[in-house]
Amino acid sequence: MSTLPWLDAPFQSVLAAAAAGRLSQGLLVHDAPGAGGIRLVKRIAQLILCSGETPACGVCSACRRVESGEHPDLLRVEPKEESKLQQITVDDVRDACEQLVMTSYEGRGSVAVISPADALNHNAANALLKTLEEPRPRLHILLVTTRPSSLPATILSRCQRLRIAPPPREQVLAWLQAQRPSADWPAALDAVGGAALEALDGDPTRLRELRDDTWRALQEALKGSLDVVRTADAWSKEALRLRLNCIETYLTRRVLQGPELAGHSAKMRPGAHLSGPDLDINMATALGLLDGVKEIRQQATTTLNKALAVERLLWRFSRGAVRARML
Numbered sequence: 001m002s003t004l005p006w007l008d009a010p011f012q013s014v015l016a017a018a019a020a021g022r023l024s025q026g027l028l029v030h031d032a033p034g035a036g037g038i039r040l041v042k043r044i045a046q047l048i049l050c051s052g053e054t055p056a057c058g059v060c061s062a063c064r065r066v067e068s069g070e071h072p073d074l075l076r077v078e079p080k081e082e083s084k085l086q087q088i089t090v091d092d093v094r095d096a097c098e099q100l101v102m103t104s105y106e107g108r109g110s111v112a113v114i115s116p117a118d119a120l121n122h123n124a125a126n127a128l129l130k131t132l133e134e135p136r137p138r139l140h141i142l143l144v145t146t147r148p149s150s151l152p153a154t155i156l157s158r159c160q161r162l163r164i165a166p167p168p169r170e171q172v173l174a175w176l177q178a179q180r181p182s183a184d185w186p187a188a189l190d191a192v193g194g195a196a197l198e199a200l201d202g203d204p205t206r207l208r209e210l211r212d213d214t215w216r217a218l219q220e221a222l223k224g225s226l227d228v229v230r231t232a233d234a235w236s237k238e239a240l241r242l243r244l245n246c247i248e249t250y251l252t253r254r255v256l257q258g259p260e261l262a263g264h265s266a267k268m269r270p271g272a273h274l275s276g277p278d279l280d281i282n283m284a285t286a287l288g289l290l291d292g293v294k295e296i297r298q299q300a301t302t303t304l305n306k307a308l309a310v311e312r313l314l315w316r317f318s319r320g321a322v323r324a325r326m327l
């Protein structure tokens, strides 16, 4: 698979820091969803462990083993499959640190990759903090997360931060197009919230169908003709996260198109073709509904009654539409 063009700039900044001797032993990569932070971290691990002539050469035996995940001085710490809460525990952190400290097999240092770092539970974060406060020589800790705000401030303050900005949609589309030219990538991206790698790993046809189906249901909700209870029940059981992405895209477009629609609604309205949000829903309502989507997303990992939460959101679509028409 080709390299991701939006990772070039952040990697160059790491190269520059390393060349100037400013690469911290604790590095936190703030990933954008689906932007491939873990791939950037692999390149950084190559930079640290490379035995070739140019840094992170990609062809020496060390670089190749980093790529295949078989380098003895590189450990990945992630939630164990059997972990019900999908957490990284204190034992996971201790085991990794001990293993890496025993020896650096090839003498260039060792690297622990913790991903997703927001999965560290309280005790694990404390254990990691000790390691970050007194890092052993040449042990590098690379943390990857899309949500740095959910990490303890004490950890954040010990790490150099590297942000991967969400790549521009056009750049993501061009990259996806180059990987697989025949797919409807714009629609697929709508369903995965712009996450490039998730789109590529998914089935673009199915993603487009899911988006169209979700948007159709929202339009029905706005007209008051949707079977809200049945739809909410179905969505809560399958692909809820993708459905929420689709709702978010629908509303975001409505907000962005708001001024245009207000001024030129007659011209802008498409015919029978389903081309996006264009119905009676005002901007304040759309923003309120976006907050509703965010809430469900935040609570989706808890024991929240998902069907009920989605049902409430869909009812709000109907009510919001009624209010907008009355204004």
Ligand SMILES: [Zn+2]
Pocket: 046, 050, 051, 052, 055, 056, 057, 058, 059, 060, 061, 062, 063, 064
């Ligand atoms: Zn190399």
